[in-house]
Structures are given as C-alpha cells and as structure tokens.
Amino acid sequence: MIKNFSAITLLLLSTQLAGCFPAVVGGATAGGIMAADRRTSGIFVEDQGIELKVSKRLLSYMDNAAHVNVTSYNRVVLLTGEVPSEAQRTEAENLSREITNVREIHNALVVGAASSIGDRSNDAYTTTKVKTRFISENLFPANIVKVVTEANTVYLMGIVSEKEANDAVEIARNTEGVSKVVKVFEYIK
Structure with missing residues (x-):
C-alpha cells in the first residue's frame, strides 16, 4: 500500500513539475532574447504592450475585410497588411498614434483585398528564410534585426550600425522570394 502511495505521489508530483519546465525554459529563452537585443x-x-494595444484598438474599428499586422520595435510601429479603403488606412495610423509611448508610425498598409492564408504562409516562410540566412551568414547578431514580410516585401527593423543595416539588406535582398526590402532602422554610431 505504501509503495502504491509513493508511486502515485511521485506520478502526481512529476506532472506538476512538468508544468514548470516550459515556464523555466520559456523564461530563460525570453531572457536570452532580451540579452541579445x-x-x-x-x-x-x-513594445509588446504597444503591439497588443494597437491591435486591440484596430480590431474594434476595422471590418472583416481588413488584414492588419502591428509590429513595434523601440516604440516605432510598423503597420502592414491590407485594408479595403484609404479611409481605413488613414484611420489605422491615427488610432495607432493615440497609443501611449508610440514614437513613430510607418504605415505600409495597402488598399486592397486581404491576402489569402496561402500568401500569409508564404510570407512567414520568407521571414524564416531571411532569419536563417542572418544566422548562417553570421555578419551581425541575428537577434538585433526584426524581420516582417508582407506580400513578398521584407521590412527590417532594429537598432543597428550602418554596416549591420547594409549587411541585413543585402542578405534579405538576395533571399529567394523577396521582391523588395524596406529599411525601418534606427542607426547607432
């Protein structure tokens, strides 16, 4: 009976500890990302809060025909995706400006039909290819450049030197599937 009790206790305890593992690893990963940032x-x-606040605000205003992505880096907001009208494009920018601590807006929204799931998957794959090339080329710390892809256009964000920016642009430009590269960098000396 005691052996069964010990086995059951050990089993229950191990299930509780297993829940801690992702939290510990996730916390360590987030700490590692922030250390390299x-x-x-x-x-x-x-930046995470800005993304959530802007997204929530836009979701309450935009209709189902809109597809808007919000990316914030060093309090600079990048809006990408598609909206059905110029009025919604303008309104998305205005609503984003109302969020506390937003320093600057880059409105890359396109007026037109929302992209398909297939197009979005292709963009995600392109982002992965660019990030992978950043790592394999090893010309700068890969975590200092944020990559966003929309309709085969790659947007690069980060706090970088001029050389790092040029290297990142060159890598992205020469990645299969990239039609255009847009720099949304802040430069350091």
Missing part, C-alpha cells in the same frame, strides 16, 4: 528590457516589454 539592443532595447532595454523595459522597452522590449513596452
């Missing part, structure tokens, strides 16, 4: 941890968290 040139933003402070406070700005890193602020």
Whole structure:
C-alpha cells in the first residue's frame, strides 16, 4: 500500500513539475532574447504592450475585410497588411498614434483585398528564410534585426550600425522570394 502511495505521489508530483519546465525554459529563452537585443528590457516589454494595444484598438474599428499586422520595435510601429479603403488606412495610423509611448508610425498598409492564408504562409516562410540566412551568414547578431514580410516585401527593423543595416539588406535582398526590402532602422554610431 505504501509503495502504491509513493508511486502515485511521485506520478502526481512529476506532472506538476512538468508544468514548470516550459515556464523555466520559456523564461530563460525570453531572457536570452532580451540579452541579445539592443532595447532595454523595459522597452522590449513596452513594445509588446504597444503591439497588443494597437491591435486591440484596430480590431474594434476595422471590418472583416481588413488584414492588419502591428509590429513595434523601440516604440516605432510598423503597420502592414491590407485594408479595403484609404479611409481605413488613414484611420489605422491615427488610432495607432493615440497609443501611449508610440514614437513613430510607418504605415505600409495597402488598399486592397486581404491576402489569402496561402500568401500569409508564404510570407512567414520568407521571414524564416531571411532569419536563417542572418544566422548562417553570421555578419551581425541575428537577434538585433526584426524581420516582417508582407506580400513578398521584407521590412527590417532594429537598432543597428550602418554596416549591420547594409549587411541585413543585402542578405534579405538576395533571399529567394523577396521582391523588395524596406529599411525601418534606427542607426547607432
């Protein structure tokens, strides 16, 4: 009876500890990403909050015909995707400006039909290819450049030197599936 009790207790305890593993590994991963990032941890968290706040605000305004992605890096907001009218494009930018701590907006929204799931999957694959090439080329720390792809256009964000920016653009430009590269960098000396 005691052996069964010990086995059951051990089993229950192991299931509880298994839930801690992703939290510990996830926390360590997030800490590693922030350590390699040139933003402070406070700005890193602020950027996540800005993305959520802008997305929520836009979701309440936009209709189902819109497809808007919000990316924030060092409090600079990049809007990508498609909206059905110029009025919604303008309104998306105006609503984004109302969010506290947003420094700048880059509105790359296109007026037109929303992209398909297949197009979005292709863009995600292109982003992965660019990031993978950043790692394999090893010309700069790969985590200092954020990559966003929309309709085969690659947007590059980060706090970089001029050389790092040029290297990132060259790698992205020469990645299969990329039709255009747009720099949304902040430069350091």
